[in-house]
Amino acid sequence: MSAQTDALPQSRPALSGKDNDADHLRIIPARRTGQWAAAVVVLLLLALALNSVIRNDAFQWDVVGDYFTTASVLRGLGLTLWLTALVMALGFALGTLLAVLRLSTNHVLQAVSWGYVWLFRSTPILVQLLFWFNIGALYPEILGVRTVNLLGPVTVAVIGLTLHEAAYAAEVVRGGILSVERGQIEAAQSLGLGAWRRFRRIVLPQAMRSIVPPAGNMLIGTLKGTSIVSIIAVQDLLYSVQLVYHRTYQVIPLLLVATLWYVVVTSLLSVGQHYIERHYARGTAGTR
Template sequence: MTRVTDAQRPTLPSTELTTPHIGRRRLSWWIWGIVGVIVVAGAIDFMVTTPGWQWNVVGAYIFDPEILSGVFYTIWLTVLSAVCGLIAGGVVAVLRMSENPALRAAGTVFVWLMRAIPALVVLLFVFFLGALVPELTLGIPYTDVTLISVKTNDVITKFTAALIGLTLIQAAHVGEIYRGGILSVSKGQHEAGGAIGMTRAQSMRRIIMPQAIRVIIPPLSNELITLFKNTSLVSVIGFTELLTSVQLVYGRTYQTIPMLLVACLWYLFLTSIAMLGQSALEKHFSRGFVRRSKVQSLEEPA
C-alpha cells in the first residue's frame, strides 16, 4: 500500500492570497467615503453660509397660502393626468399590439408624434386649439346636420388644456411601457394559456399581466414621478400650479432665488413620497420571485 507523504499532499489555496485584494478594495471604500464626506460638507456649508439663499424668506413662504394653493393644484393635476394617462396608455398599447394593420398603424403614428413633438409644444397646441377650430361640433359627416356645437374656448380652458396635453404625452410613454412589459413575457406563456382552454383575455389577465407587472412597475413609476415635474410646463399657458405660484410671488418681491428654492423643496418632498410608493409597489409585486443573482449564489458550490 502506497503512503502519501506530506510533501505529496495537495495544498489548499491559502486565504492570505486574497487578503491584498480585499485590503485594496476596502482602502478604495475609505477613500471614496472621505471624498463623499468632503463633498457633502462643502455642499452643506455652501447652502448654510451663502446669504443669497435667504433662508428666512424660504421659511416665510414655504407654507404661504398662495404656495400651498399651487401645491394643491400640482397634486390634483398630477393625479388626474396620471389616471387618464394610464387608461389612454392601455388603449395605445392595445393599438400597437393589434393584429389589425390599420389599428397598429394608428397607434404607431400617435406614439411617433408624441415622441417627436416637445411636450411644451403639445400643451401650446391644445391651448390654442380655438384658433384652429373655433367650434367643436358633433353631427353627421359631410352633411349640414349638426347635433351639438360649442365654442372651443369654452371647453379648452387652462385646466382642461393642461390635463389633455399631459394625458396625451403620458399616453404615448405609458403605452410603450405596457407594450414592453407584455413583450417581456415569453410567447410560450401565451400558448400555454390557450392550451388549457383560456381565451386571449383570460390568458392576458391571469398569466401574462401578473408576470409583466414586475417589468412594468419600475419604468411606469418613474414616468409618474416625472409627471410631478412636468406639471411645471403648464405655467406657459397660465395655469396656476406650484411653479406659477412661485413666479407670481417673486414677480412682486424680486426674491427669485429663495422662491425657486421653495419650489424645489416642495418638488423634492412630493417626489420623495412618490418614490416611497414606488418602492412599496416593487416589493409587493416581486413577492414569490427569486432574483437571479440569489439563485446563482445558491447554486454555486461552497
C-alpha cells in the same frame, strides 16, 4: 499476495506542522487606499458645498420657512398632485389601448397606434400645450359650444399632458407585454382561458415586473413636467411661487420653496416605487 499488497492504497503521509499551520491562515483583503482617499475627498467637497448653501445669506432661508406652508403654495401643490395623478391615470388608460392595438394582427390598427406614438413623441410638450391653448383659432365652435369657454387652462393642461404621456405609456405597456414568455400564454390557452382572463391573470402580473420601473420614472417625470403648464397660467406649484416673487421680488427663496416641495414629493414616490417593484419581483432571481 505481494501483488495485492502493492495494489492497496498507500497510507497518506502525516501532515507536517507547516501544513497544519497553513489551514489556519487568515485571508487578508487587498487594501484599497485610493478608493478610501477618493471617498474622503468627495465627502469633504459635499460638506463644503452644503456648508456654503446653509451659511449663504443670499438663499434667505428664513423667507423659505415663512412661505413653505403658506395657503397659496399648498393650493399650487395640491393642483400639481391632482394634475399628475389624473394625467397618469388617463395616459396609461389610453396608452394600454394603444399598446393592444399595436400588438393586434390588424395592420390598420397597428398603423394607427404607430402613427399616434410617432406624432406625439416627435412633438415637444410645450408646442402641444400652446397648440391646444390656441385651438380656438382653428375651431371656434365644437358642437355649438365656443372652444374659448370649453377649453380653459386646466382643461388644456390635462388634454395636452395626457396625449403626450399616452404615447410613452403605450411603449412601456407594449414592452412589458412582450417580456412575457410566449409559452405562458400558450399554456393559458390550452387551459381554455378567455382572452381577457388570460390578460388579467397571466400576462399582466408578469408584465408588471417590466412595466413598474419605467412607469415609476414616468410618474416622477410627469410630476416635474407639470411645471410647464405655468406657461399657460395654470396655478400649479411653480406658478404659485411665481405670483409671490413677482410681488415681493424674492426670487431665489421662492424658487427654493418650489424645489424643496418637488424633492419631498419625488422622494416619497421613489420609496413607493421601491416597494411596488419588490412586490412584483417576488419569485424572481435575486429577490427574497
